[in-house]
Amino acid sequence: MVDELSEMSMVDPISGAELALPSITTHPKVTPKHDKHGRIEIYNIVQWDGDDDNNNWAVWRAKMLYYIKAIFCRDIDIVAVIHVFSREIAITRAGDEECRWTRLEFPSNTVFTDLMYHEGRLYVFNDGDHVAVFDDLPSRIRRGGDTDQSPTRILGTLSKEWYGGKRYVVMxxxxxxxxxxxxxxxxxxxxxxxxxxxxxxxxxxxxxxxxxxxxxxxxxxxxxxxxxxxxxxxxxxxxxxxxxxxxxxxxxxxxxxxxxxxxxxxxxxxxxxxxxxxxxxxxxx
Structure with a gap:
C-alpha cells in the first residue's frame, strides 16, 4: 500500500495489520522538497536519462507512478520494487528499521517490465528481452546507504519480433x-x-x-x-x-x-x- 506521501507499507488484507517499509526518501535518487509549513509537497527524482527539467514530482504524482510493481520474497523478508522513470529495481528488508532502499544494477538503461522471486533468486525481465538473475539477496542489502549490485547472470534474448505490449516472467x-x-x-x-x-x-x-x-x-x-x-x-x-x-x-x-x-x-x-x-x-x- 502507498499512502498520500508516497510512503510504502505492507498490509495484511485479512487482519489489516500493517508494516511500514523504509521511506521513499532513503532512496539515493529521491530528495523531498518542503513548503513553508514544513510539509513535503514535491519529490525531486533523478531520472534515467538525466533530464533535470522533469525531476520535480508532485507528491500525488509520485504516489501514482513511482512504484509500478512490488513483490514480497517471504522466506527472506525482502521487498523488491520496480521504479519506472528512474528505470531501477530496488530492494529492502521488511521490518528492519535501519534498512534503506538498495538499488540493483543492470548493464544498460532499460525499462523493467516484471520481476519474480523463486527459491532464493530474483528474476527481472526487461524490454530488451533479457532476464537478469540476482542471487543471495540478503547479502545485497546495505543498511548504511546505497550500493550498486550487478546481476549474478543474464539470460539471453528471444529471437522474436515484438512491437509493444507487456512482458512477464513466471516459473x-x-x-x-x-x-x-x-x-x-x-x-x-x-x-x-x-x-x-x-x-x-x-x-x-x-x-x-x-x-x-x-x-x-x-x-x-x-x-x-x-x-x-x-x-x-x-x-x-x-x-x-x-x-x-x-x-x-x-x-x-x-x-x-x-x-x-x-x-x-x-x-x-x-x-x-x-x-x-x-x-x-x-x-x-
Missing part, C-alpha cells in the same frame, strides 16, 4: 522459466504468447493457470479447484499509462484460453474499478 509448476507476452489493441488485451527460455513457444500449460497483473506473476495447478480453468491466463489491468490518464476508462480484466485463443471478459464495458483489482495469494505453510 511454471514444473520449475520451467517462462516468458509471457501480452498484446494490446486500444488499451485492451487481445492476445498472449508464452515461450520457454530456449525460445520454443509453449502452446499448453496443462492443468495449470497463469495469474498476471501488478502482483508477483504466478503459475498454479487448478485441477479440482472449483471455478478455475486449466490452460488459461487470468489477467488484471496493469497498463498504468492508461489507468492514470483516465481513471474512468474500461478496466482490462479477463481470462485468456491458451487452447483456442478466446478471451472471456470479467466486466461489462461500462464498469470501471479504480484502483484496478489485485491477485491475493495466502501465505500457506
Amino acid at each position: 511454471s509448476s514444473l520449475g520451467r522459466l517462462l516468458r509471457v507476452y501480452r498484446m494490446f489493441r486500444r488499451d485492451q488485451t487481445v492476445d498472449f504468447e508464452v515461450f520457454g527460455m530456449d525460445g520454443v513457444q509453449v502452446k499448453s500449460i496443462g492443468d495449470c493457470a497463469l495469474f498476471l497483473g501488478v502482483n508477483h506473476s504466478l503459475c498454479l495447478p487448478v485441477e479440482g479447484v472449483s471455478g478455475a480453468k486449466r490452460n488459461c491466463i487470468y489477467f488484471t489491468d496493469d497498463n498504468f499509462e492508461a489507468i492514470f490518464v483516465d481513471r474512468h476508462s474500461v478496466r482490462d480484466l479477463g481470462v485468456f484460453n491458451m487452447e483456442d485463443g478466446t478471451i472471456e471478459r470479467y466486466f461489462h464495458k461500462q464498469q470501471c474499478l479504480f484502483p484496478p483489482p489485485l491477485w491475493f495469494m495466502p501465505n500457506l505453510p
Whole structure:
C-alpha cells in the first residue's frame, strides 16, 4: 500500500495489520522538497536519462507512478520494487528499521517490465528481452546507504519480433522459466504468447493457470479447484499509462484460453474499478 506521501507499507488484507517499509526518501535518487509549513509537497527524482527539467514530482504524482510493481520474497523478508522513470529495481528488508532502499544494477538503461522471486533468486525481465538473475539477496542489502549490485547472470534474448505490449516472467509448476507476452489493441488485451527460455513457444500449460497483473506473476495447478480453468491466463489491468490518464476508462480484466485463443471478459464495458483489482495469494505453510 502507498499512502498520500508516497510512503510504502505492507498490509495484511485479512487482519489489516500493517508494516511500514523504509521511506521513499532513503532512496539515493529521491530528495523531498518542503513548503513553508514544513510539509513535503514535491519529490525531486533523478531520472534515467538525466533530464533535470522533469525531476520535480508532485507528491500525488509520485504516489501514482513511482512504484509500478512490488513483490514480497517471504522466506527472506525482502521487498523488491520496480521504479519506472528512474528505470531501477530496488530492494529492502521488511521490518528492519535501519534498512534503506538498495538499488540493483543492470548493464544498460532499460525499462523493467516484471520481476519474480523463486527459491532464493530474483528474476527481472526487461524490454530488451533479457532476464537478469540476482542471487543471495540478503547479502545485497546495505543498511548504511546505497550500493550498486550487478546481476549474478543474464539470460539471453528471444529471437522474436515484438512491437509493444507487456512482458512477464513466471516459473511454471514444473520449475520451467517462462516468458509471457501480452498484446494490446486500444488499451485492451487481445492476445498472449508464452515461450520457454530456449525460445520454443509453449502452446499448453496443462492443468495449470497463469495469474498476471501488478502482483508477483504466478503459475498454479487448478485441477479440482472449483471455478478455475486449466490452460488459461487470468489477467488484471496493469497498463498504468492508461489507468492514470483516465481513471474512468474500461478496466482490462479477463481470462485468456491458451487452447483456442478466446478471451472471456470479467466486466461489462461500462464498469470501471479504480484502483484496478489485485491477485491475493495466502501465505500457506
